[in-house]
Each structure stands twice: as C-alpha cells, then as structure tokens.
Amino acid sequence: MQLFSDTSFFLCLATILVPAFLLGIREKSLVHYGMAASLFFIAVSMGRDLLSLGYMIAFCLYQLVLTKAYLWIRTKKGRRYGWYYLFLIGTIAPLTLYKVFAEVGNPHHILAFAGISYMTFKTAQIVIETYDGLIRELRTSEFLYLLLFFPTLISGPIDRSRRFEEDLHRIIPKKEYLELAGEGVFKIFQGLVYKKVLATCCYTLMNYFGTGQSPRALLIYMYMYGLYLFFDFAGYSRMAVGVAYFLGIRTPENFNAPFLSKDIKEFWNRWHISLSHWFRDYVFSRITMRLVKSRRFHSKLVIAGIAFIINMGLMGCWHGLSWQYILYGVYHGVLLTGCEVFQKQSKVYKRYKNDRWFQFVEWFLTFHLVLFGFLIFSGRLGGAVASLL
C-alpha cells in the first residue's frame, strides 16, 4: 500500500478516522490513537519491505540517541560551537550519505526508506533549537511520534517539534474539534481533487502535447509541468494537513496560491512553505548572522546575496545531487538576490510599486521565471539545449 495514493489507503484512512473523530468529539486525547494509527500505516505500507523498515527503525533510534545526547551535553557544557556542529553533522549525515548513494544508483538500497528527508529536517531542527536553548527536554515517545506521524511521514509538511508538542498536550474543546474536523474533511477532498483530477489532467496534457523537440512542445511542457507539480504536491499536502486535523494536530500549510506571487521572495513564502521557512530559519538566518558578525562584508545586499545563493543551493542539493537540481537551487538564489537588489535600490520599483500595471508586469515575470525554474528542475531543459547544440 502506498500512502496517500492507493485506493486501499483511502479506504483504510476513512475507517481509521471514524474512531479518531469519536474520540475527538468526546474531548479525549488523540495521542495514543494517533501513534497506533501511525504504526499501523507504517506496517502496512512497509511491512513487505523489511530492509527499508529496518533502516527506518535504525535511523529513528540513531537520531533519538543523538538528539538526547546533545541535549545532555548542551545542558552540561552550555553553548559550544564544537559540540553543536559535531551533532548537527551527525544528524544530517545519513541523509547526505543517502543522497550520495542515490547518485550512484544505490544498488544495495542503503538507507532507502520513504521519509528520510522529512525526518532529518525535524531532527536537525531539534538539535539547532537545543543549541539555541529553546529545547530543554525531549520525551522519547513524543520525539518518535513527531518523526513517524503518518499524515506527514513521507512528504511533509515539515512540522516543528515545539509546535507539535503543544498540540499533543492540548485537549481540544468539542466545538473547536468539530470545526477542525470539518475543515479537515474539506481539505482532504480538495486535496483529492487537486491530486487525482487536476494533477492527472495536467500530466496527461503534458505527455500528449508536450513531447518532441519543437519550441511549442517545450513551452506546453513548461506550463503543464509547473501546474502538474503544483496540483500534485499541493494536493498531497492539503490531504496530509486535513488528516492531521482529525488527529488533533494543526500541521502547518504548505502552499498558499504560489502562482499569484508578485515577486520571487513572495513565491517562496507561498510555495512549499514548510520547507522554505525551514531553510529560512535554520540556514539563511544563520548564514546571514555569521556573515554580519564576521564583519568581512559591509554591504547588506552582498551578505543577502551570498546567503540566498548558499541557502537555495543547499535546497537544490537536497532535491538531489544531479546538475539540474543544483542549478535549480542556484537559479533561485540568483533570482532572490536580484529581487532584493531591485527592490532596495531601484527608483523604478519605488516609484511604480503601487501601480496596477506594474504589479501585473511583476506577476507575469515572476510566474514565468518560476516556470522556467521548474523546466530546469525537470531535466528537460538539458535535453533541449543538447539537441540544439
């Protein structure tokens, strides 16, 4: 069974959400039920692939030991860079190894299990916030539940541990739960329509009209691929959020009408939000702070540019270590830098930014820059360029 994809999953899901709803409207804690449901879905989706399951269990235990050990050291020794980096590297090491193995085909399926990325984001967040002094205790069961919470297990949205735990400890009043579950149902159906109807349509059109080497085909491919990516991932994310609501967890949203963005910065506040905000908080902010404090650069724009390009480059590497993903990341880093320079320096921007025609031009340009980015991401551009040469 594949989560959020197979019909059998949705049938199981519908069955499993009924008792959750009954517990919820009686104002009972949903934590234990949610944990049991998560273990059930892991068992039925990975039960036949014992190697993956083994890696997943080993990974979770490894991260548990690591985060607990770091918390202990942080409490004993205080804010020390050395320990912090050691444990941070330890946390992201399995994912890094997996990405490297993936480039060479990974014939032995080392560390190959669904959700390794998303679990790594969560554990790295815990290590970073432990260093910041924001996390002072870590309960084993809550840590594992955060990692294995089935609605967000395979593809996010990426929740934050402190936010997640607040939800766990809160009993939702009946009236509020009814509203939450209602919203949940709406999101699940909306997500289904996005993923199963609209994404499928775009995908079909893309394959029907978008093949071949003509510029027209490439253009159709670009539009359809971008829309397909959106409906597929936003649809999945919306369902995940809806299911989480039933279990009393307000998982953050991942998409907010990204194609309406008027600039690239706005786009990254609307597209794959939980990922881009993770990078903003744990990569971009930290690099910027280090650069400002180092006093090596005096221009805020230069610092922003460096931080944007490293930040987005890393995000690209996370997608995969192939050239198209790295280029995709750097491309967005450059766009963000350009956007920053334009908005801070340009008189044209200051003069016209409230005019409707100017906003339309901004939107049009942003939309196409974003779609072109996806074309890089798809790898299709490389083929097109190669055929031209």
Place this chain on the structure above:
Amino acid sequence: MEERILTILEDICRDPVVREDPDIDLMEEGLMDSLDYVNFLIDIEDEFGIIIAPTEVTREEVATPAKIIQVVLSRLDEMEE
C-alpha cells in the same frame, strides 16, 4: 529604552512610519522581510546584549513595533533578574 528600540527599527525598515504607527504590521506592509528580521536580531544583540534565536519568537509575536518593544523589554527584565 523604547527610543533605542525604535531607532533600530526605523533604521532597519527605512521608514519613519514605525514610530508613528505602533500597531502597523511590519511583514504585511513589506517593511520587514526575513533579511531585515535577521539584521534586527543582530542589532538587538549588539545594542542590548540580548540573544534572540531566529525561531525563539513567532513572527506573530513580533508583527508590530509595539509587540517588538514588548518582547525586547520583557527579555531585558529577565536578564536583570
């Protein structure tokens, strides 16, 4: 103290409106983006010796000049204790 915080804010947001309207939503009005926020945290650290981690307070908790002043003042109180 409030004056010093407002001076930092005005410098970061490049707009005197942050003094005039204490309840203006800085993110929504485009006065403070992620980069400005980080610069703000650094300035607060330099000026008052308060270290606020990027995720220590939610963006809602520092949405307006008034809220920012409140957060910084309460952190200063904690330090004195």
